[in-house]
Every structure is written in C-alpha cells, then in structure tokens.
Amino acid sequence: xxxxxxxxxxxxxxxxxxxxxxxxxxxxxxxxxxxxxxxxxxxxxxxxxxxxxxxxxxxxxxxxxxxxxxxxxxxxxxxxxxxxxxxxxxxxxxxxxxxxxxxxxxxxxxxxxxxxxxxxxxxxxxxxxxxxxxxxxxxxxxxxxxxxxxxxxxxxxxxxxxxxxxxxxxxxxxxxxxxxxxxxxxxxxxxxxxxxxxxxxxxxxxxxxxxxxxxxxxxxxxxxxxxxxxxxxxxxxxxxxxxxxxxxxxxxxxxxxxxxxxxxxxxxxxxxxxxxxxxxxxxxxxxxxxxxxxxxxxxxxxxxxxxxxxxxxxxxxxxxxxxxxxxxxxxxxxxxxxxxxxxxxxxxxxxxxxxxxxxxxxxxxxxxxxxxxxxxxxxxxxxxxxxxxxxxxxxxxxxxxxxxxxxxxxxxxxxxxxxxxxxxxxxxxxxxxxxxxxxxxxxxxxxxxxxxxxxxxxxxxxxxxxxxxxxxxxxxx
Amino acid sequence: xxxxxxxxxxxxxxxxxxxxxxxxxxxxxxxxxxxxxxxxxxxxxxxxxxxxxxxxxxxxxxxxxxxxxxxxxxxxxxxxxxxxxxxxxxxxxxxxxxxxxxxxxxxxxxxxxxxxxxxxxxxxxxxxxxxxxxxxxxxxxxxxxxxxxxxxxxxxxxxxxxxxxxxxxxxxxxxxxxxxxxxxxxxxxxxxxxxxxxxxxxxxxxxxxxxxxxxxxxxxxxxxxxxxxxxxxxxxxxxxxxxxxxxxxxxxxxxxxxxxxxxxxxxxxxxxxxxxxxxxxxxxxxxxxxxxxxxxxxxxxxxxxxxxxxxxxxxxxxxxxxxxxxxxxxxxxxxxxxxxxxxxxxxxxxxxxxxxxxxxxxxxxxxxxxxxxxxxxxxxxxxxxxxxxxxxxxxxxxxxxxxxxxxxxxxxxxxxxxxxxxxxxxxxxxxxxxxxxxxxxxxxxxxxxxxxxxxxxxxxxxxxxxxxxxxxxxxxx
Numbered sequence: 001x002x003x004x005x006x007x008x009x010x011x012x013x014x015x016x017x018x019x020x021x022x023x024x025x026x027x028x029x030x031x032x033x034x035x036x037x038x039x040x041x042x043x044x045x046x047x048x049x050x051x052x053x054x055x056x057x058x059x060x061x062x063x064x065x066x067x068x069x070x071x072x073x074x075x076x077x078x079x080x081x082x083x084x085x086x087x088x089x090x091x092x093x094x095x096x097x098x099x100x101x102x103x104x105x106x107x108x109x110x111x112x113x114x115x116x117x118x119x120x121x122x123x124x125x126x127x128x129x130x131x132x133x134x135x136x137x138x139x140x141x142x143x144x145x146x147x148x149x150x151x152x153x154x155x156x157x158x159x160x161x162x163x164x165x166x167x168x169x170x171x172x173x174x175x176x177x178x179x180x181x182x183x184x185x186x187x188x189x190x191x192x193x194x195x196x197x198x199x200x201x202x203x204x205x206x207x208x209x210x211x212x213x214x215x216x217x218x219x220x221x222x223x224x225x226x227x228x229x230x231x232x233x234x235x236x237x238x239x240x241x242x243x244x245x246x247x248x249x250x251x252x253x254x255x256x257x258x259x260x261x262x263x264x265x266x267x268x269x270x271x272x273x274x275x276x277x278x279x280x281x282x283x284x285x286x287x288x289x290x291x292x293x294x295x296x297x298x299x300x301x302x303x304x305x306x307x308x309x310x311x312x313x314x315x316x317x318x319x320x321x322x323x324x325x326x327x328x329x330x331x332x333x334x335x336x337x338x339x340x341x342x343x344x345x346x347x348x349x350x351x352x353x354x355x356x357x358x359x360x361x362x363x364x365x366x367x368x369x370x371x372x373x374x375x376x377x378x379x380x381x382x383x384x385x386x387x388x389x390x391x392x393x394x395x396x397x398x399x400x401x402x403x404x405x406x407x408x409x410x411x412x413x414x415x416x417x418x419x420x421x422x423x424x425x426x427x428x429x430x431x432x433x434x435x436x437x438x439x440x441x442x443x444x445x446x447x448x449x450x451x452x453x454x455x456x457x458x459x460x461x462x463x464x465x466x467x468x469x470x471x472x473x474x475x476x477x
Numbered sequence: 478x479x480x481x482x483x484x485x486x487x488x489x490x491x492x493x494x495x496x497x498x499x500x501x502x503x504x505x506x507x508x509x510x511x512x513x514x515x516x517x518x519x520x521x522x523x524x525x526x527x528x529x530x531x532x533x534x535x536x537x538x539x540x541x542x543x544x545x546x547x548x549x550x551x552x553x554x555x556x557x558x559x560x561x562x563x564x565x566x567x568x569x570x571x572x573x574x575x576x577x578x579x580x581x582x583x584x585x586x587x588x589x590x591x592x593x594x595x596x597x598x599x600x601x602x603x604x605x606x607x608x609x610x611x612x613x614x615x616x617x618x619x620x621x622x623x624x625x626x627x628x629x630x631x632x633x634x635x636x637x638x639x640x641x642x643x644x645x646x647x648x649x650x651x652x653x654x655x656x657x658x659x660x661x662x663x664x665x666x667x668x669x670x671x672x673x674x675x676x677x678x679x680x681x682x683x684x685x686x687x688x689x690x691x692x693x694x695x696x697x698x699x700x701x702x703x704x705x706x707x708x709x710x711x712x713x714x715x716x717x718x719x720x721x722x723x724x725x726x727x728x729x730x731x732x733x734x735x736x737x738x739x740x741x742x743x744x745x746x747x748x749x750x751x752x753x754x755x756x757x758x759x760x761x762x763x764x765x766x767x768x769x770x771x772x773x774x775x776x777x778x779x780x781x782x783x784x785x786x787x788x789x790x791x792x793x794x795x796x797x798x799x800x801x802x803x804x805x806x807x808x809x810x811x812x813x814x815x816x817x818x819x820x821x822x823x824x825x826x827x828x829x830x831x832x833x834x835x836x837x838x839x840x841x842x843x844x845x846x847x848x849x850x851x852x853x854x855x856x857x858x859x860x861x862x863x864x865x866x867x868x869x870x871x872x873x874x875x876x877x878x879x880x881x882x883x884x885x886x887x888x889x890x891x892x893x894x895x896x897x898x899x900x901x902x903x904x905x906x907x908x909x910x911x912x913x914x915x916x917x918x919x920x921x922x923x924x925x926x927x928x929x930x931x932x933x934x935x936x937x938x939x940x941x942x943x944x945x946x947x948x949x950x951x952x953x954x
Binding site: 062064065068071072074185188189191192193194196197198199216217218219220221222223224252253254255256258275276279280282283286287289290291296300302303305306307309310313316317318320321323324325327328329331332335338339342343345346347348349350352353354357358361364365368369372373374375382383386389390393394398401402405461465 | 548669670671676694700732752753757763773777780790794797798800806822830846867871875878879942
C-alpha cells in the first residue's frame with residue numbers, strides 16, 4: 001500500500017515507536033544507576049526529549065494503526081504509549097483495539113476520563129464500549145447524554161451482538177420523494193459533509209416510512225428536472241433490527257451492498273447498516289471460529305499473564321481429558337490381549353489417528369456445505385453413501401499399505417490382515433459419524449460446527465482401539 | 478433480509494426450484510413406466526408445463542442466488558437447471574459459483590457457447606474464467622477481442638491470483654483537476670450510469686498520472702464554483718498491481734475503503750480496486766485456510782464423485798500416516814517395558830493427546846498474533862516464558878489429577894507420579910514447539926500457518942510416548 005507523503009508500512013511505523021520506547025527505557029535505566037532515581041521520578045531533559053520524540057511518532061498515525069501498535073506492545077509499554085496519545089483519539093482507538101486490549105485499557109481509566117471519551121462518540125459506538133464498562137460507569141454515562149442520544153444508545157444496547165440492531169448506526173441521509181433532483185442537490189449543499197460511506201440517500205414519506213433509495217450514482221447522472229420518485233430504486237434490500245447479523249453479512253456479500261436501510265415492522269427507517277461494520281463482523285466471526293476450533297474460549301491478549309491464558313484454555317483440555325480417559329479404558333479392557341502381543345500397543349495409535357483425521361475431513365466438508373445451504377438433512381442418505389465410499393477406498397488403500405508393513409515388520413500375515421480390516425472399519429465409522437453428527441446437530445437445531453471435531457475424534461479414538469484390539473482378540477490369540 | 482415484493486428467503490427459493498425439479502422427475506418416471514419412453518424423449522404436455530414452471534421460478538432470481546441453487550443441486554439436476562437459464566445470465570452466474578462447480582459447468586459447454594458468454598464480460602471478469610478454459614478456447618477468446626480489451630485481459634492474466642492486479646477492474650471514472658465542480662457535474666450527466674460502487678472520482682493530469690481523488694460525498698456538498706483541485710483529497714491510499722492482495726484487503730478493512738485507485742511505478746492510473754472483490758478475496762482465503770486445516774487440498778463439489786474426493790484428501794492422510802508410523806516405532810522401542818506393565822499401553826494415549834491439544838492451542842495463538850503483526854521473532858523469549866508457564870500450570874493441575882486417577886486405578890503411587898511427570902514434560906514440550914515452530918517458519922520466510930498443526934501433533938505424539946514410556950522404564954521396572 002502506498003500513501004504518498006506517508007510511505008511507511010505498518011511494520012516500519014511500529015518499529016519507530018518501539019525505537020522511541022527503547023530509548024526511553026535506556027534513559028530510565030541510566031538515570032536509575034547514576035542517580036538512584038525511580039523511573040517515574042526521572043525528569044531529566046533527555047528523558048523529556050525522548051517522550052516528545054515518542055509523541056511525535058504517534059501523532060501522524062491513523063487510529064487503526066495506533067490500535068495495532070497498542071496490541072503489539074507488552075503491558076507496561078502499552079500504557080506508556082496510551083498515556084502519550086492525544087485524548088481526542090482515545091475514543092476511536094478504543095473502538096479499533098481487540099476486546100482483550102480494550103478491557104485492559106478501560107481498567108486503567110477512571111470514570112471522568114471515560115465519560116469525556118464518550119462525549120465524542122456516536123450512540124452506536126458507545127454501545128460497542130458499553131459491555132466493558134462497570135454498571136456504575138454506564139449509569140453515569142446515560143445520565144450525561146441528551147434525550148435523543150440516550151434513546152439511541154438504549155436502542156443499540158437492546159439488541160444482541162449477533163443482531164443487525166447492534167451493528168447499525170443512526171446516520172440517515174434522507175429525502176422526500178416529491179421533490180426534483182435539483183432540489184436534492186441544493187439541499188445536500190447545506191451540509192458540511194455527508195455521512196461516511198454514503199452511497200445512497202433514503203427516501204421517506206411524512207410518516208418516516210421508507211419508500212425507496214436514491215443511489216448517488218443515479219442522482220449524479222440523471223436529469224436534474226426529474227423527481228426523486230421517478231429516479232429512485234423502489235425495492236431496495238432492507239433489514240430489520242432483529243435480523244441475524246450473519247444473514248445480513250451474507251446479503252451484503254451476495255448483493256454487493258455498501259449501505260442498506262434498517263426498518264421496523266411498520267417500514268419506518270430506524271437505522272443504517274454500513275459495509276465496514278459488516279466486514280468487521282465477518283472478520284470477528286471467522287476469528288472466533290478459528291479460536292474455538294483450537295479450543296480457546298476467546299481472543300487472548302498475547303501479552304496478558306499466565307493465569308488468564310490458563311483459564312482461557314481450561315475447558316477444552318478438560319473435555320479432551322475425559323475423552324482420552326474413555327479411550328484409555330477401552331484399551332485397558334483388552335489388557336490380556338496386549339500382554340500376549342505387545343505389537344498391538346505400537347500399532348493401535350495408527351488406526352485411531354488416521355480415523356480421526358479422515359473423520360475431521362468429512363465433518364469439515366459437511367459442516368461447510370450446511371453453512372452455505374448447499375445441503376440439508378434430506379441429503380443425508382446420498383452423502384452417507386458417498387462418504388462411506390471414500391472411507392472404503394481410503395481404508396483399502398492405506399489400510400492395505402499399513403497391513404503389508406505390519407506383516408513385514410512383525411512377520412505375521414494375520415496381523416497384517418487385522419490391521420487392514422481395522423483401519424477400513426474405523427474409516428467407515430469415521431465417515432458414518434462425520435455425516436451423522438452434523439446432521440443430527442441440525443435436527444436438534446444446534447450449530448453443527450460446535451464441538452464437532454472433539455466428538456468425532458473421541459469416537460474414532462475409542463472406536464479405533466476397540467475395533468483393532470477386538471479383531472486382534474478374535475483372530476490372533 | 479427483506480425485499481418488498483420478493484419476500485422469499487434463499488432456502489424457500491431453493492425449495493421452490495427443487496419442487497419444480499421433483500415434479501419433472503415424477504413425470505419422467507411415469508412416462509417411462511406407462512409408455513416405455515426414455516426420459517430424454519418425453520415430450521408430453523405435462524412435462525413441458527413442468528419445464529415452463531421451472532423456468533418461471535428461476536427467472537426472478539439474482540445471479541448470486543442462481544449460483545447457490547446450482548451449487549446445492551446434484552450433478553444431473555444442476556445441468557437441467559443450467560440448460561433452462563437465460564443464456565444472458567451464464568456469464569454472471571459462472572462468476573458467482575464456486576471453483577469446483579464452475580469447472581463442472583464449463584466442461585459441459587462448447588467453445589462457441591463459451592465465446593458467446595465472454596462477449597458480455599469485462600476483461601477482469603474474463604480473467605477469472607480464463608483459468609478454467611482450455612488453451613485452445615483461450616486462444617480463440619483472445620482472437621475475438623478488440624485491441625483494448627485484449628490488452629486488459631492480458632494485463633489481468635499477467636498477475637498472480639494473490640496480487641492486486643488480478644483483483645482490479647478497469648472502470649476508471651476520471652476527471653481533470655483544473656475544472657470546476659459545476660463542470661464535473663455537467664460532465665457526469667453525459668453518462669447513462671456511473672460504474673458500480675463509485676464513491677470517488679479519480680483526478681488525473683494530462684500524462685494519466687493520479688494527482689488526487691474527489692469523493693462524491695465532497696462533490697455533492699461543496700460549492701459548485703470551486704475547482705476540483707481545491708476540493709479533492711491529495712494523498713489518497715493507492716495500490717500497485719504487484720501489491721499483495723492480502724495487504725490490500727487489510728488496508729481496505731483498516732481504512733474502511735470502498736474503492737481505491739491502482740497506479741503503476743510512474744503514478745499512472747491503471748485500474749481500480751473495489752470492496753466487493755476484496756471481500757470475495759477475504760472470504761476465499763479464510764475458506765481455503767479452514768479447508769487446509771482439515772487437510773483438504775481444495776474446495777470440494779459436495780456432489781462430485783467418490784474418486785475426486787479421495788484424491789482431494791489423499792495428501793494429508795499420507796503425511797498423517799507417516800507421522801503415526803513414526804510414533805508407532807517409538808512405542809515399539811519400549812516393547813519390553815509394555816510387556817511388563819500393560820497399564821502403560823492404556824495410559825500413553827492420554828499423555829500424547831493432551832500434549833497435542835495444548836500444543837495446538839499455543840500454535841494457533843502464536844500464528845494468529847504473527848498474522849496480525851502483534852508479535853515478531855524478537856518476542857520469542859518472552860512468549861516462550863509465558864507459554865512454558867501455562868504448560869507448567871496445566872501439567873501440574875491436569876497431570877496431578879490424572880496421576881491420582883492412575884494411582885487409584887492401578888494401585889501404584891509410582892505409576893501416578895510417572896504419569897504426572899510425563900504429562901507435565903509433554904505439555905512443556907508442546908509449549909516449546911508451539912512457540913518455536915511458527916517463529917522458525919517466519920525466520921525461514923515461510924507461512925507460519927502451513928502444516929503447523931501436523932508438525933506439532935507429530936512431535937507431541939512421538940514425544941509423549943517417548944517421555945512416558947522412557948520414564949516408566951527408568952522408574953517402574
């Protein structure tokens with residue numbers, strides 16, 4: 001990316017801030033050694049110069065870039081940079097940082113500072129901060145707002161995070177339908193600036209009901225004599241505040257929207273949904289998903305303490321411990337078999353591992369297709385047949401190879417056969433469960449992605465051990 | 478989502494098309510049974526009516542919705558629907574469907590049909606199709622284009638899929654800087670329509686070099702007497718065609734862009750990057766990542782045959798087989814130990830499994846922070862200390878619990894101690910590798926996400942077996 005006049009990449013900008021911080025550190029240490037001064041007390045000229053240098057480097061940065069710098073700094077340095085930001089930037093920066101870092105920064109601010117920041121924010125932005133504020137701060141915040149803003153903040157807070165109402169803003173560039181485009185153009189010139197990302201004006205009647213939208217693209221090319229009602233688009237895509245944010249995001253992608261009106265049950269215009277909020281939502285969702293897949297409860301502040309991280313990773317490890325323990329009990333049930341043929345202990349993790357991998361491939365495929373509405377439960381039989389086919393093919397091929405290897409390693413053709421049979425059966429089990437688990441979740445009206453990987457791995461582990469050791473007991477002893 | 482006048486959700490629309498297809502099927506079967514006719518030969522009135530019904534239901538759909546319908550249909554029915562689309566829609570629908578489905582559809586079209594579709598597409602859209610065309614078709618396509626379009630197509634094809642040049646289009650609403658806004662407004666009215674998503678006009682000099690951008694938001698509110706040069710933004714964010722598409726996507730998110738100019742080394746305007754292309758790119762990347770994490774080489778057409786799927790999932794299973802085999806050899810080396818104490822065989826998968834999970838949590842965290850530029854290799858020591866701390870805490874807690882359980886189950890306090898020690902050591906190994914593997918990948922200038930999960934699982938498996946069985950050999954026999 002190139003910005004004439006500010007040609008630094010993010011990494012280079014970050015490095016500059018780091019350099020400035022490093023100089024500060026060195027000065028502090030020096031002062032401490034030479035004069036026995038506490039770092040906070042250092043008031044030497046060189047120290048003040050280094051601080052000025054830091055502020056100078058922070059000044060030209062975009063709030064989104066400052067947010068990145070803060071996220072990338074260890075706790076102490078993060079606070080130092082925070083304290084040397086222009087307070088006017090606090091609000092925007094707080095909106096840009098990750099949840100974990102926002103929480104950390106807000107902890108450091110007193111109520112007065114928070115209320116001052118709040119003054120510069122729109123109601124929809126305040127709503128984003130509100131979840132990290134104490135009950136008391138939030139009450140004071142409400143008391144400080146004028147009636148209109150208070151109503152909007154209350155409205156924004158009344159929706160769940162995954163609803164359109166929580167994402168919409170209240171900047172509504174609206175016009176009437178019975179005026180000429182010329183009049184509209186003259187009307188617009190009375191504003192100092194149109195709301196960000198305005199790509200269309202909302203056309204409303206006297207009751208505040210939406211009757212159409214006028215894209216700027218049309219306003220600019222159409223004959224100024226014509227009426228708004230003649231030029232406007234009459235059936236725009238609209239959303240309700242209660243709509244699911246994911247569905248709205250999908251509609252934005254599908255119909256390539258930039259902004260869209262949000263209307264209530266009486267078709268009254270109540271808000272505006274903008275692509276950048278939608279984009280943020282998509283990114284947060286996909287990150288959340290990636291973290292959950294690895295068993296992390298939420299986004300971690302990479303520089304937070306050990307205990308916070310331990311707690312964040314707790315749940316998944318506990319579940320995994322239980323499933324591993326069950327698998328261990330299955331093995332224990334075949335103690336006698338293993339005692340007689342220790343090779344089984346060496347081979348059994350292969351059977352379980354390949355089953356788990358194959359099952360995860362199937363379940364990822366199915367969950368994805370369900371999410372994209374490409375399949376539903378009516379396809380269960382067809383998908384089952386296909387996946388069982390894939391499992392059978394993989395079982396015969398890879399199981400065959402591994403069976404041959406086992407035969408040669410332990411000089412026992414029968415052990416090879418048991419190995420091949422067990423791998424094939426476990427892959428068939430993986431295919432069966434890979435289709436049935438997400439389909440069952442859908443039937444139970446639950447998110448098919450939730451915990452799917454844990455469940456299938458647990459099944460192919462315990463199942464794999466049982467099948468392999470069971471077959472061995474039957475045919476090898 | 479609500480569209481007054483077309484209030485059907487996607488699922489309902491899809492169901493309608495399915496119903497129409499089902500009626501066709503039943504008629505075909507009936508005709509076959511009653512008259513012994515082949516389905517293709519059926520020319521009964523009822524059959525034709527059902528076809529008309531299908532076409533009627535398809536007609537009002539947006540190309541993106543038709544693409545979804547096609548993706549969700551088994552192969553035969555997909556072709557039937559395809560054949561009953563208006564050919565004018567072919568191009569747009571082909572651009573919207575997934576890669577796998579596009580390939581399938583293009584296979585069914587002859588050169589003449591493809592060339593006809595191509596006529597309605599812009600050069601950047603043609604470039605998206607080009608990768609799925611045969612060399613011969615592509616040559617004919619080039620021969621059919623006029624000089625300007627040929628040059629643009631060649632330009633679009635000359636960039637890799639992950640470069641800005643492959644995402645940009647060539648719709649460049651540009652103006653001069655020395656004219657008044659009044660003149661610009663009059664100039665714009667000569668067009669029938671501005672390019673989609675136009676939120677700014679590009680200001681260029683006689684040499685075609687970009688000197689600024691004029692946001693429509695400013696054009697509409699500023700005094701028409703003023704000159705473009707007074708009102709335009711002089712330092713817009715620009716991209717080069719060689720820029721990395723991921724970086725561009727990040728800049729779009731960071732600076733909330735809708736469109737951005739693409740310039741060459743001499744600052745000459747060569748293209749335009751639009752948020753919807755960027756959004757598609759982000760979605761494709763994140764899907765690709767999710768698939769690769771599960772070891773799927775590429776997007777699968779969920780209705781494609783078994784063999785195609787087997788080949789798609791081949792590579793990962795092969796790698797996993799090798800790592801599982803290595804782990805198996807580690808176990809085999811302790812054959813004597815297991816023979817004397819079979820309980821070890823039951824407990825060892827727990828040690829390996831928890832290590833793998835914990836390692837995956839660490840590596841996910843680190844890879845994510847690296848991707849967001851929150852950390853770099855200079856943080857290795859600090860992160861290592863933290864993750865080792867987390868590993869130690871988890872090892873003492875969960876290892877302690879499991880050690881106690883092992884003690885009680887097998888009535889051997891020493892076995893419990895070995896269990897606790899092995900789990901703690903394996904969690905420390907997981908933490909060590911979870912930090913070092915991605916950092917090393919960065920040092921080697923490779924994508925830290927690539928295969929990270931496979932590598933760490935392989936290490937904690939083999940490592941876990943080795944540590945547990947090794948400790949057992951030393952202290953229990």
